[in-house]
Amino acid sequence: MTEQQTDNKQEPGELGEMGSIIDLGTPVVGGAFDEHNPPDAALIGDCVHCGFCLPTCPTYVLWGEEMDSPRGRIYLMKEGLEGEPMSDEMVSHWDRCLGCMACVTACPSGVQYDTLIEQTRAQVERHHDRSAKDKALRKLIFSLFPYPKRLRLLRGPLRLVQRTGLDQRLRRTGLLERISPQLAAMESLAPRLGKPDRLPPHLPATGQRRAVVGMLTGCVQGAFFPGVNAATARVLQAEGCDVVVPRAQGCCGALSEHNGREDEAQSFARELIDSFEDAGVEHIVVNAAGCGSTMKEYARILGDDPEYAERAQAFTDKVRDVSEILAELGPVAPRHPLEMTIAYHDACHLAHAQGIRAQPRQLLEGIPGLELKEIAEAEICCGSAGIYNIINPVPARELGDRKAANIVATGAQVLVTANPGCLMQVTSAIERSGHPMSMAHTVEVLDASIRGVPVSTMLPS
Numbered sequence: 001m002t003e004q005q006t007d008n009k010q011e012p013g014e015l016g017e018m019g020s021i022i023d024l025g026t027p028v029v030g031g032a033f034d035e036h037n038p039p040d041a042a043l044i045g046d047c048v049h050c051g052f053c054l055p056t057c058p059t060y061v062l063w064g065e066e067m068d069s070p071r072g073r074i075y076l077m078k079e080g081l082e083g084e085p086m087s088d089e090m091v092s093h094w095d096r097c098l099g100c101m102a103c104v105t106a107c108p109s110g111v112q113y114d115t116l117i118e119q120t121r122a123q124v125e126r127h128h129d130r131s132a133k134d135k136a137l138r139k140l141i142f143s144l145f146p147y148p149k150r151l152r153l154l155r156g157p158l159r160l161v162q163r164t165g166l167d168q169r170l171r172r173t174g175l176l177e178r179i180s181p182q183l184a185a186m187e188s189l190a191p192r193l194g195k196p197d198r199l200p201p202h203l204p205a206t207g208q209r210r211a212v213v214g215m216l217t218g219c220v221q222g223a224f225f226p227g228v229n230a231a232t233a234r235v236l237q238a239e240g241c242d243v244v245v246p247r248a249q250g251c252c253g254a255l256s257e258h259n260g261r262e263d264e265a266q267s268f269a270r271e272l273i274d275s276f277e278d279a280g281v282e283h284i285v286v287n288a289a290g291c292g293s294t295m296k297e298y299a300r301i302l303g304d305d306p307e308y309a310e311r312a313q314a315f316t317d318k319v320r321d322v323s324e325i326l327a328e329l330g331p332v333a334p335r336h337p338l339e340m341t342i343a344y345h346d347a348c349h350l351a352h353a354q355g356i357r358a359q360p361r362q363l364l365e366g367i368p369g370l371e372l373k374e375i376a377e378a379e380i381c382c383g384s385a386g387i388y389n390i391i392n393p394v395p396a397r398e399l400g401d402r403k404a405a406n407i408v409a410t411g412a413q414v415l416v417t418a419n420p421g422c423l424m425q426v427t428s429a430i431e432r433s434g435h436p437m438s439m440a441h442t443v444e445v446l447d448a449s450i451r452g453v454p455v456s457t458m459l460p461s
């Protein structure tokens with residue numbers, strides 16, 4: 001951070017560059033935005049510019065720039081509503097937002113920044129002409145990540161590259177970094193791949209049945225962390241759930257939704273509703289925080305669709321993060337002791353977007369012998385944020401290194417979190433830190449305790 005950037009920082013309660021409380025007046029649609037869902041003027045008006053969100057905003061923490069804070073970004077939305085055309089600079093400040101929602105948690109006025117940034121991003125997608133390089137990268141990402149079959153096809157070549165050590169050699173040459181830092185970031189984030197582990201469509205409860213649940217297998221989770229899905233199913237079975245895994249399921253649309261690709265997100269949402277609708281399940285269980293938070297938004301995403309609005313609401317009502325459903329049901333499977341220290345990292349889309357903080361901690365603390373450590377600056381994003389760490393590798397790396405330092409400082413043996421993006425981002429940052437540490441999803445720890453297996457099986461698959 002430069003000295004000037006540090007000097008620009010405001011404390012909570014101070015006003016930013018806009019100087020005075022914004023008089024919203026009458027919004028003029030036609031500047032930066034069209035009439036289809038522009039950022040909601042009433043929601044913008046809820047911001048009283050107190051600045052309490054600033055210390056939790058990762059980009060403000062990094063650069064100390066008002067326009068890279070939630071308050072500054074809201075101000076730019078207001079300018080756009082009042083007739084200011086959409087400029088490259090405006091878009092760059094919105095693009096730099098990680099969508100981590102730490103500001104939503106911190107805001108005492110209940111400003112719905114999550115809705116505002118989703119509305120803004122859809123407008124940016126429609127009206128901003130990105131550079132050819134940016135377009136090509138986004139095209140590559142969106143033709144790959146939301147498609148589980150395409151990701152599974154990648155596994156073979158990726159495993160070969162990893163097993164022959166070609167990835168490490170390529171990294172040492174720095175060639176990819178020189179050609180494209182974004183592609184280099186993508187390569188460095190790829191997890192070590194084990195054997196694929198596809199779940200059968202129906203897994204019966206162990207002992208007395210307490211619930212029938214559907215399970216989302218996910219895109220990245222299914223292709224790169226099949227062990228997490230297998231552990232999720234085993235834990236649910238052990239806790240008395242019949243688990244249904246619809247074969248036809250695809251992407252939940254989270255990446256598309258978070259990047260303003262409105263039509264694509266709606267289309268994925270409709271398909272996922274179709275694939276679970278006849279499964280006869282009471283709950284739909286998700287083990288990836290980003291997916292769960294979007295699936296809980298389907299009622300809003302499809303709210304204007306006469307055919308799907310009601311079905312989307314019914315679907316949303318059934319969605320549960322795996323830690324949420326396990327806490328709701330309460331434990332019945334005996335736990336074996338795990339003598340170990342764990343640092344638990346709150347995934348932003350679990351803690352900030354879904355308000356789920358207590359349940360995973362409660363589940364982990366229920367394991368005999370396990371000691372839970374809290375991580376300093378827990379509310380600050382690790383820099384993963386969907387595809388942010390690929391599109392914006394430099395700030396993402398800084399945030400990753402900051403998170404890794406805080407994790408290492410806990411002295412824990414294992415880092416536990418509940419999102420594949422965080423697992424990849426933190427693994428990569430911890431490797432760079434030179435302090436080796438095992439990583440695991442919350443359900444992998446529970447699974448190990450329930451089965452009484454050695455800790456070494458809890459590494460990412």
Ligand code: SF4
Pocket residue numbers: 046047048049050051052053054070071103106107108109110111
């Ligand atoms: S978003 Fe909330 S916390 Fe941030 S400046 Fe506005 S009112 Fe204050």
Ligand code: SF4
Pocket residue numbers: 056057058059060069070073096097098099100101102103104113
């Ligand atoms: S979502 Fe995260 S990065 Fe974006 S403005 Fe809010 S705190 Fe900052």
